[in-house]
Amino acid sequence: LVNKVFLFVLAFFVVQTIVGEYTIALSLVNFLTFFPLIIYRTTMLAITRVSSKEGLEKVLSAFTKYAIVFSIIQFVIFVIALDPIINFVTSGNTGGIWNYAFLLGLGVTVFSAGHPIHAMALLRGNIEYYFKKIVLPITIASIVGYFIVSAYFQPEAVGVVFVGASILLNVLAYIHVKNNNLS
Secondary structure, three states, X not given: OHHHHHHHHHHOOOOOOHHHHHHHHHHHHHHHHHHHHHHHHHHHHHHHHOOOHHHHHHHHHHHHHHHHHHHHHHXXXXXXXXXXXXXXXXXXXXXXXXXXXXXXXXXXXXXXXXXXXXXXXXXXOOHHHHHHHHHHHHHHHHHHHHHHHHHHOOOHHHHHHHHHHHHHHHHHHHHHHHHOOOO
């Protein structure tokens, strides 16, 4: 929070360019990560305390439902509050901030919904395989995607790549957990 708060405050003083608008959007979206991380850490704790396959399935099922529901509710509240917050911090000169914040917020929401699945993959699976075959390739592909869309498309395309990477990461993590009978 300390690092992000200073960026949020600094964003008030930057020239309203794409970089400044993205900085504001990123600062606003960071608030969407706080509560899902609590669910993630609680899921990790629950996974370490359960040893039976049935117990693990219940933990994964329950916490995934909590993560999805809470992430959606939080995102809806975020979208409802987005206009007034942006108007407050920009004195009405909103530019593309709403679009950037919406897309980045959607990506964070999608990723957060999969936190319990990632916890299961990390705690009960082969971490090396999970990192090398799932996390690293998607990370590299998304970075390449960010550079490509930044050079050739509108700035919103960066958010679209982020949403796509979040979806793909969650889907592959879920397949990994199910194929390896980790739950």
